[in-house]
Amino acid sequence: MKQRFSHRQLLENFRQHLLFQRRLADNTSAAYTADVETFLHFLAQQGNQNLNQINIEHIRQYLLQAHEKNISNRSNARRLASLRSFFHYLLAQNLVQQNPLEHIDAPKTGQSLPKALSRQEVEQLLVRPQVITPLSLRNHTMIHMLYATGLRVSELVHLPLKNCNFTNCHLRVLGKGSKERIIPFAATTGELIQEYIQKSRPALIKPPQCEQLFLSNRGRAMSRNRFWQILRDTAASAGIHKEISPHMLRHSFATHLLIGGADLRSVQMMLGHADIATTQIYTQIEGDRLKAVHRKFHPRG
Structure with missing residues (x-):
């Protein structure tokens, strides 16, 4: 194929494909597109502008360069996933005639267990100001709600006010891939959210009015980075001296539900995991906890 590609247009078309055809989340689509852009930049440095001439050796050289830059196996695995999606797209569009990644395996990444807070640490974090x-x-309401519902931080900061149902005590959440799910919350959580709506939100509203539940001091939806900073500051003030992230509260939500006896399928639905295998990782955390208890207290542990 002699066609020369406009990389900028090709990247944009690929991103649109991920968003609207594969229905991936904005962040995932952006990450995949950025990975492909890095690969195209690598090809340009090698003097190769024709994607139809890419073969397995080009991919190996790309991965070798990444290894020399100390890029982790996990990051390289994601890069390969991005490139696989990209070349599947190119094949479907008849822009290439072969997939150079067909016989390349992803690097082994190992399975890192999600980190969760202890119940005591959660209690410290949720002390009312x-x-x-x-x-x-x-x-306080945002942090409480994150732990109470297991939302992703992007779902929390973009949650519309209208999606809170206080009659039936649930949230309607649009998650990854624009998949909708219903998450219940306790009456105490509902009371706290309504207190925020009545006492705090009116003081933060500025024209034009924003539909999001949680507003910045400028009256706009809060950024993920700003909330991360708020969470870190709150944790430090509460005497929690460890690296903490919004995702850690999501992990804590799932772990504590399973410890309390919740079934895996229900936790999967509340977390919005497409594959229950993703949720099953939390059962390993509980298994490790039980082993530690056994070793500590059993007379022949």
Whole structure:
């Protein structure tokens, strides 16, 4: 194939394909597109602009360069997943005649267990602020809600006010791949959210009005990075001296549900996992905890 590709247009077409055909989340589509852009930049440095001439050796050289830059196996595995999607797209569009990744296996990454907070640490984190201001009540409500529902941080900061049902105590969440799910919450969580809506949110609203439940001090939807900073500051003030992230609260939500006796299928539905195998990793955490208890307390442990 002698056609020369406009890489910029090709990347944009690929991103649109991921968003609207494969219905991947914005962040996933952006990450895949960025990975492909890195690969195309590598090809340009090698003087190769024709994607139909790419073979397995080009892929190996690309991975070798990544290894020399100390890029982890996990990152390389994601890069390969991005390139596989890209070349599947090119084949479907008849822009290439072969897939150079057909016989390349992903590097072994190992399975890292998600980190969760202990129940005591959660209790420390969720202590109500002594001084209630519009911002302190908002921050407290967001952190409480993240643990109470297991939302992804992107789902939390983009959640519309109208998606909170206080009659039936549930959230309607649009998750990855635009898949909708219903997440229940306790009455105490509902009371806290309504307190924020009545006492804090009106003080944060600025024209034009924003539909998101949680607002920044500028009246706009809060960024993920800003919430991460709020969570870190709150954890430090609560005496939690460890690296903490919004995703850790999601992990804590799932882990504590399973420890409490929740069934795996229900936890999968609340987390919005497409594959129950993703949820099963939490059972390993519980298994490890039980082994530790056995070793500590059993007379022949």
